[in-house]
């Protein structure tokens with residue numbers, strides 16, 4: 001699939017900007033803090049309904065403006081489409097001019113795989129980074145997943161509130177069972193999806209990683225959860241009840257899930273070098289790309305934020321050769337040289353985008 005046009009109005013440091021894109025490679029280069037990542041963010045927003053770098057939609061509205069509007073036109077093999085998002089006091093999302101009721105309806109229209117300098121945290125940082133990676137991938141393919149996850153998080157919050165009420169107001173402890181039952185129901189569904197997708201990653205990542213490392217490294221991925229069986233999870237919640245009440249929050253559940261990566265049978269997060277982390281991320285993301293391609297029948301859009309700055313020219317060309325049928329949107333600080341016919345270059349300067357650059 002590919003995006004043909006982006007129109008942004010009062011979004012971040014842009015006032016009004018229309019950008020036409022090329023089917024294959026698009027490069028946005030410019031100095032720091034000019035608005036390159038903001039373009040990537042606007043695309044991600046139209047894909048996922050939220051930013052990848054903030055939970056506060058308001059931050060994306062241009063300072064001293066009331067509303068931001070982002071419009072994206074895209075083409076898939078079987079259909080064209082248009083997404084419009086208005087950010088203001090509320091968030092309104094339109095698909096082909098029709099306002100949607102639930103944000104999950106947006107998912108799956110524009111499929112993306114994003115590479116950012118922060119990706120290193122997926123494997124180096126805390127488990128919330130790994131869950132976020134899984135959540136972004138699975139939600140695009142299974143809107144029902146996001147729906148369940150939202151219900152789970154809402155129930156979790158209610159359960160946590162009730163735990164504190166038991167502690168502070170002596171509320172009836174037995175009523176927790178109502179929350180436990182609901183929580184377990186959503187948890188099992190989420191866990192089922194995550195298991196399914198970790199399995200898919202497993203099937204892809206070995207070969208990809210072998211190729212990238214010239215067969216020097218063997219990669220393994222393992223999902224860690226305590227929620228794959230409803231009765232067991234309910235018993236676990238019960239056995240942790242006293243502790244949960246003391247702490248005032250739920251100490252077990254899919255909000256604590258994680259996955260571990262092993263390189264040559266050793267845990268990457270503990271024993272891995274910087275280089276091994278980078279390659280493992282690349283393998284993980286390329287697996288994601290292949291899984292999405294397999295499920296939707298075409299390649300998702302690749303968003304490479306500052307990504308190329310980490311690769312030398314030879315690796316860059318090699319990487320871009322491999323993703324021939326894919327639309328790629330690259331940001332970088334130098335006007336990089338790519339051997340490709342279908343390439344469009346833009347210079348980004350202080351919230352303005354100039355074709356060709358100079």
Ligand SMILES: Nc1ncnc2c1ncn2[C@@H]1O[C@H](COP(=O)(O)OP(=O)(O)O)[C@@H](O)[C@H]1O
Pocket residue numbers: 011012013014030031032033034035036037038039058059060061062063331348
């Ligand atoms: N809500 C906003 N209103 C106005 N300007 C913003 C807003 N959010 C960010 N900016 C500006 O956008 C610029 C950063 O854009 P970004 O795309 O991250 O830069 P880069 O080109 O380095 O990727 C900064 O100059 C910042 O001040």
Ligand SMILES: [Mg+2]
Pocket residue numbers: 033036037038305306331
């Ligand atoms: Mg940037």
